[in-house]
Amino acid sequence: xxxxxxxxxxxxxxxxxxxxxxxxxxxxxxxxxxxxxxxxxxxxxxxxxxxxxxxxxxxxxxxxxxxxxxxxxxxxxxxxxxxxxxxxxxxxxxxxxxxxxxxxxxxxxxxxxxxxxxxxxxxxxxxxxxxxxxxxxxxxxxxxxxxxxxxxxx
Amino acid sequence: xxxxxxxxxxxxxxxxxxxxxxxxxxxxxxxxxxxxxxxxxxxxxxxxxxxxxxxxxxxxxxxxxxxxxxxxxxxxxxxxxxxxxxxxxxxxxxxxxxxxxxxxxxxxxxxxxxxxxxxxxxxxxxxxxxxxxxxxxxxxxxxxxxxxxxxxxxxxxxxxxxxxxxxxxxxxxxxxxxxxxxxxxxxxxxxxxxxxxxxxxxxxxxxxxxxxxxxxxxxxxxxxxxxxxxxxxxxxxxxxxxxxxxxxxxxxxxxxxxxxxxxxxxxxxxxxxxxxxxxxxxxxxxxxxxxxxxxxxxxxxxxxxxxxxxxxxxxxxxxxxxxxxxxxxxxxxxxxxxxxxxxxxxxxxxxxxxxxxxxxxxxxxxxxxxxxxxxxxxxxxxxxxxxxxxxxxxxxxxxxxxxxxxxxxxxxxxxxxxxxxxxxxxxxxxxxxxxxxxxxxxxxxxxxxxxxxxxxxxxxxxxxxxxxxxxxxxxxxxxxxxxxxxxxxxxxxxxxxxxxxxxxxxxxxxxxxxxxxxxxxxxxxxxxxxxxxxxxxxxxxxxxxxxxxxxxxxxxxxxxxxxxxxxxxxxxxxxxxxxxxxxxxxxxxxxxxxxxxxxxxxxxxxxxxxxxxxxxxxxxxxxxxxxxxxxxxxxxxxxxxxxxxxxxxxxxxxxxxxxxxxxxxxxxxxxxxxxxxxxxxxxxxxxxxxxxxxxxxxx
Numbered sequence: 080x081x082x083x084x085x086x087x088x089x090x091x092x093x094x095x096x097x098x099x100x101x102x103x104x105x106x107x108x109x110x111x112x113x114x115x116x117x118x119x120x121x122x123x124x125x126x127x128x129x130x131x132x133x134x135x136x137x138x139x140x141x142x143x144x145x146x147x148x149x150x151x152x153x154x155x156x157x158x159x160x161x162x163x164x165x166x167x168x169x170x171x172x173x174x175x176x177x178x179x180x181x182x183x184x185x186x187x188x189x190x191x192x193x194x195x196x197x198x199x200x201x202x203x204x205x206x207x208x209x210x211x212x213x214x215x216x217x218x219x220x221x222x223x224x225x226x227x228x229x230x231x232x233x
Numbered sequence: 234x235x236x237x238x239x240x241x242x243x244x245x246x247x248x249x250x251x252x253x254x255x256x257x258x259x260x261x262x263x264x265x266x267x268x269x270x271x272x273x274x275x276x277x278x279x280x281x282x283x284x285x286x287x288x289x290x291x292x293x294x295x296x297x298x299x300x301x302x303x304x305x306x307x308x309x310x311x312x313x314x315x316x317x318x319x320x321x322x323x324x325x326x327x328x329x330x331x332x333x334x335x336x337x338x339x340x341x342x343x344x345x346x347x348x349x350x351x352x353x354x355x356x357x358x359x360x361x362x363x364x365x366x367x368x369x370x371x372x373x374x375x376x377x378x379x380x381x382x383x384x385x386x387x388x389x390x391x392x393x394x395x396x397x398x399x400x401x402x403x404x405x406x407x408x409x410x411x412x413x414x415x416x417x418x419x420x421x422x423x424x425x426x427x428x429x430x431x432x433x434x435x436x437x438x439x440x441x442x443x444x445x446x447x448x449x450x451x452x453x454x455x456x457x458x459x460x461x462x463x464x465x466x467x468x469x470x471x472x473x474x475x476x477x478x479x480x481x482x483x484x485x486x487x488x489x490x491x492x493x494x495x496x497x498x499x500x501x502x503x504x505x506x507x508x509x510x511x512x513x514x515x516x517x518x519x520x521x522x523x524x525x526x527x528x529x530x531x532x533x534x535x536x537x538x539x540x541x542x543x544x545x546x547x548x549x550x551x552x553x554x555x556x557x558x559x560x561x562x563x564x565x566x567x568x569x570x571x572x573x574x575x576x577x578x579x580x581x582x583x584x585x586x587x588x589x590x591x592x593x594x595x596x597x598x599x600x601x602x603x604x605x606x607x608x609x610x611x612x613x614x615x616x617x618x619x620x621x622x623x624x625x626x627x628x629x630x631x632x633x634x635x636x637x638x639x640x641x642x643x644x645x646x647x648x649x650x651x652x653x654x655x656x657x658x659x660x661x662x663x664x665x666x667x668x669x670x671x672x673x674x675x676x677x678x679x680x681x682x683x684x685x686x687x688x689x690x691x692x693x694x695x696x697x698x699x700x701x702x703x704x705x706x707x708x709x710x711x712x713x714x715x716x717x718x719x720x721x722x723x724x725x726x727x728x729x730x731x732x733x734x735x736x737x738x739x740x741x742x743x744x745x746x747x748x749x750x751x752x753x754x755x756x757x758x759x760x761x762x763x764x765x766x767x768x769x770x771x772x773x774x775x776x777x778x779x780x781x782x783x784x785x786x787x788x789x790x791x792x793x794x795x796x797x798x799x800x801x802x803x804x805x806x807x808x809x810x811x812x813x814x815x816x817x818x819x820x821x822x823x824x825x826x827x828x829x830x831x832x833x834x835x836x837x838x839x840x841x842x843x844x845x846x847x848x849x850x851x852x853x854x855x856x857x858x859x860x861x862x863x864x865x866x867x868x869x870x871x872x873x874x875x876x877x878x879x880x881x882x883x884x885x886x887x888x889x890x891x892x893x894x895x896x897x898x899x900x901x902x903x904x905x906x907x908x909x910x911x912x913x914x915x916x917x918x919x920x921x922x923x924x925x926x927x928x929x930x931x932x
Contacts, residue, residue, distance in 0.1 A: 119914070119922040120814065122859040124905045131901050131914055133922045136567055138899040138914040172904050225904060 089186040092209070094216055095162065095176040097145055102176075103183065103209055103216045104162065110171060111163035112179055115155050132161065132173060139163060141173035147224065148204070153177060166225045183216070185209045190218060239428065243288050244337045250277045250284075251333065254326055255627045258319060262630075265314035275304040281329070287428075290342040293332045299354040300325045303361070312361030321353045323631070405472070408451050409500060412474040417448075420479060422497040423470040424486060434463040439489045441471075447485060448475025467493070472500065555653065558614055565606050566897040569803065572599045573894065573918030603895075607803055615650035618696050618705070621660045622647050625667055629692065632671045639678055639689040640671060646696035651703050655777050655797055659705075662770040662781075666707045666793050667692060669767070674711035674791055684788075686710065698799070702779075702821070705795040714785040716742045743783050747771040775929055778912070782879045796879075806896045806915075808923065809874065810889035812861040815923040817896055817915060818885065822876045822928040826890065829871045843873065843884060850875065853931060854886045858910070864888050876928045883932040898925060 092103035093112075111134070118130040118141055127146035131138050141161055145153045153159065158178035165171050190207040206220040257274045260267060282297040300322060306312040328347040335343040409419045422444075426436050437460045444450050453460065453471035460469055475482060479497060486495045575596050622644050629642040651659070675681075675690035682688050693708040716739040723729045723745050729737070746767050774781050779797035798804070798821060806817040807826075827845060834841050834852065841852040852873065856863040865888050873884040896915040901924070912927035 117921060119924065121901065121905055121911060121924060122861070123910060128905050131905075131922050131924075133916040133920050136563075136570060136899075136916055138901055138916065138922055140902045140905045142904070170902050170904065172902060 088188065089184050092183050092185055092216070092218065093162070094180040094183050095160075096178045096180055097148070097176060098150065101180065101214060101216045102144075103185070103218045104164070104221065105218075106182065108164045108166065108221045109162055110165045113161050113163065113173075115159040115161060115175070129175065134163065134171075134173075137171070139171045139173050141175060143175045145175070145177075164221060166221055172225065183211060185211065185216070185218075239288065240336070240340060243284055244333065247281060247284060247329075247333050250281045251326060251330055252623060253277050254281075255323075256623065258322055258326070259626055259630060261314055262316075262319045268308075271304065271308045275301070275308050278304050285332075285342075290332065290336065292344075292346055293329065293336075293342050296325060296328060296332075296347055296351060299351050299358075303354060303358055306358065306361060312358075318357050318361070321350065321357055323627075324350050325354065405452050408474065409472065413501070417474055417476050418478070419500040420473045420475070420482060420497050421470065421500050422473055422482070422486070422495060423468055424495050425468045425493040427491045427493045428467050433465070433467070434460060436489060436491050437465070437469055440486055440492065443485050443489060444471070444473050444475075444482070447477050447482065448473050450474075558610070558653075561610055562614075565603065565610055566803070568599075568603050568606065569895060569897055570916055570918065572596070572603050575599065575918070577918035611652070611799075611803075614653045616653050616656045617647065618649050618651060618656070618659075618703075619647040621656055621663065622694060622696075624660075625664070625694065628664065628667065629671060632668065636672060637677075638671070638675055640675055640692060641689050642667070642692045642694065644694045649696040649698055649703055649705075651797060652799065658773060658777055659795075659797070662773045662795070663694070663705065663707070665767070665770045666795075667694070670707060670709040670711065670791070670793075674709035674713075676712050680712075699796075703797045703799055705797070706792055707795075708790060708792045710790040713787040713789055713791050714743055714746070714783065715787055719743065719745055743785065746783070747781070778929075780879050780929060803895060803897050806894060806925065807874065808891035808894050809855075809885075809887040810864075810891055811856050811859060811887055812864050814859075814861055815891065815917070815921070816855070816859075816887075817894070817923050817925045818874060818876065819925065819928065820893065822878065824875045824877050824882065827873045827875060827884070829873050829884075831868055831871060834871070845875070845884075848882060850882045850884045852884045852886055855926075855931075856886070856888065858931065876932065878929055878932040881932060885926075885931070896923075896925070 091106040093106055093109055095102050095104065113134065116132055118132055120130040121128060121140070124130070125142075128140055128142050129146075131140050133139075143153060145151065153175060156177070159175065160179045161173040161175055162179070163171055163173050189211070190209040192207050193202050193205050204220055204224050205217050206223075207218045209216040209218055254274060254277050257270050257277070260270045261274065264270065278297055278301040282294055282301055285293040285297060303312065303318065303322065307314060307318075312318075325347075328345075328350055331345065332342050335341065335345075412419055424437075424440055426433055441450060441453075441457070441460075450471050450473050453469060455465045455469060459465060473482065477485075479499065483495050483497060486492060625644065626642055629640060632638075633640050670692045671690075675692070676684065676686075678688050681690060691710050693706070695706045695708070697704055720729075720734045720737070720742050723742070724731050724734050728745060728748060734742070747770075748768060771781055774795055774797070777797055779795060781793060781795045783791060783793055785791040805820040807820055807823055809816055809818060827843075829843055833843055835844065836842070837849070837851075841854070842849050843852060844850075852871075854863075855861075871886050872888070872890060873886055874890075875882055875884050894917075898913045899915060901911060901914045909930045910927055911924045913925045914922050915925060917923050
């Protein structure tokens with residue numbers, strides 16, 4: 080039971096897979112998880128934005144997490160999902176992941192901060208690494224992923 | 234009392250009152266003797282004071298109180314309106330507006346006291362009164378003082394007992410005397426209903442009903458009929474004759490819900506006689522000095538009168554939460570999507586269509602409903618331009634003083650309606666343009682006289698509807714824009730090179746004014762001329778989906794023409810195909826559609842153009858701009874959609890035309906950056922998303 084209770088010291092995460100890596104996203108940001116659907120390309124957008132989708136009448140931009148992290152472009156399979164995320168109350172954005180694995184409660188003490196001097200620009204998008212059993216889960220810093228867009232453009 | 238929930242209403246209403254004060258004060262400046270205006274001003278100021286007091290904004294209340302004192306003396310004819318007073322009063326209004334701005338930003342009035350304005354007001358008051366000997370009208374002064382006292386409604390209990398100002402008719406007095414002599418009590422009662430109460434009349438009715446149960450109400454103020462029709466503020470007063478004691482009556486009234494407070498006292502036999510004498514006294518005055526008596530009319534009566542006359546002045550408006558409207562709008566949007574879905578089924582399957590002859594009829598019906606629904610919802614969102622432009626006369630007055638130029642603003646077409654979102658944004662650009670016209674456009678009085686123009690410059694603000702657009706023109710009869718001067722300036726600033734300057738038409742040069750950091754005013758004034766004006770205007774208007782252009786004749790004046798779309802949420806558009814992607818082009822900016830043979834494409838400076846009925850139109854190959862593989866062979870005829878931006882034309886080359894469709898504009902969110910070529914997206918009947926091209930950025 081303890082695993083389902085989110086207390087002050089623990090948070091629930093949705094664990095997703097990109098290739099053979101696991102990433103955790105704080106469940107409070109997640110609005111919805113939908114299957115892959117037709118994406119309308121938006122010309123001249125940032126390369127990692129695949130375009131927009133129509134989710135029940137709402138138009139939502141969709142980004143590929145793989146391309147954001149400079150992985151190779153994903154192959155759409157039956158397991159591919161779009162996570163609809165609300166970084167703030169007004170705007171939704173979708174991220175494409177290879178698959179959604181599970182919901183996990185991690186205690187804050189089980190998450191180790193990532194050293195900022197790691198020579199990996201992806202480190203900026205991570206808020207820590209969580210241990211679960213013998214697997215490691217990189218916790219995504221949602222705010223960072225969408226916020227650094229200004230720099231991107233300059 | 235927790236007042237935070239009224240804050241929004243307070244801000245709205247205060248804004249209205251300040252606006253009305255501004256307008257009336259302008260009138261008063263021109264016609265110092267206009268009693269209607271003075272009354273109107275006094276009423277607005279008084280309400281403002283009461284409201285700010287209730288909300289606990291003491292500083293604001295204090296300032297209003299000081300202003301009200303002056304209005305009160307003017308109204309009583311003891312002070313005359315001078316330019317000096319009007320100026321100080323305007324300063325006061327500005328200070329109040331500052332308070333309001335602080336309140337709407339922070340929820341608190343801030344700590345600014347405006348002591349200077351208050352002391353100026355005080356000096357004015359003393360000077361104004363000092364000039365008039367106080368001796369001749371001792372009685373009116375006393376009454377005025379009493380009225381003044383009454384106005385201190387916030388603190389003083391006695392003042393809240395409004396029934397004290399009752400004037401009793403003979404039969405009423407008779408009834409009271411009789412009751413008192415038979416051992417009953419006559420109570421004067423003033424009931425205040427909570428200001429949140431929605432059904433004031435119903436509450437008042439309940440109060441009356443309760444009282445009728447324990448005694449007889451012999452008089453009420455306002456009259457029972459007025460109370461039933463809700464023609465009262467939040468309080469009403471009456472005289473009750475009953476056997477019960479005071480406490481019991483009070484308890485009975487307070488048992489009615491939403492009653493805020495009750496003030497009552499017993500009316501003694503001698504009191505009943507007293508007002509009689511007073512009335513007689515007043516009657517004598519009326520015959521003796523009509524003017525004085527008119528001013529001395531009891532405040533209660535005046536207030537009642539005021540309420541009657543003020544009714545039609547107030548704009549009968551319904552405040553609707555914009556969020557609720559947006560929800561309604563979304564519903565309509567979905568309805569339209571549903572309709573589009575039907576349309577696409579209809580187009581897709583011919584056999585189905587033949588089987589169901591009623592199907593088409595259904596679609597037409599649905600279409601009619603959605604169109605009507607759309608129109609009516611749009612109407613709810615529409616606000617007359619008046620709410621924006623009515624603050625401009627005041628601004629022009631101030632500018633006229635500041636710049637020392639005589640000028641007059643003429644406004645027409647202020648009843649033209651625009652979408653609420655546009656109205657909220659359009660104020661600043663218009664203000665910029667008016668300031669420009671006043672500062673740069675108009676010549677000084679001397680120059681004008683020398684040129685043989687009327688000394689007073691005119692600025693005209695005209696608005697009208699033109700098709701699906703609203704046009705707002707700001708015209709002045711000043712010196713116009715000198716293209717040569719701009720060219721020199723642009724070259725010296727390095728905005729363009731000398732060669733470029735030679736090649737440009739006057740119109741293109743004037744358009745340079747809209748570039749960032751470009752101001753031609755030789756001297757920078759604090760009115761305008763900081764070079765941030767016109768490009769801000771342009772950006773703002775373009776963000777609203779409109780455009781702005783200038784027409785000018787040197788020596789005769791300039792005309793800034795703003796074109797804005799009537800609605801922002803649902804538009805008619807032309808769907809086009811590029812490769813296998815679909816795009817929407819707003820119908821409003823499309824002029825014609827042409828089929829052009831490849832051989833007709835000419836080159837000017839390596840750019841593709843076509844010559845269409847004498848117009849040379851540049852071609853924009855959308856598939857190149859948007860990185861789409863064209864599905865057409867190279868030698869096929871080109872399908873060209875001719876679009877306009879202001880009076881500039883351009884031809885969009887597309888692969889295929891799909892047809893006209895009503896589309897609901899959705900934002901694509903703030904995360905995707907794509908150099909503004911896409912103004913939004915819309916979902917089509919089959920659930921697919923089509924992007925809407927922004928003609929203004931592409932041309």
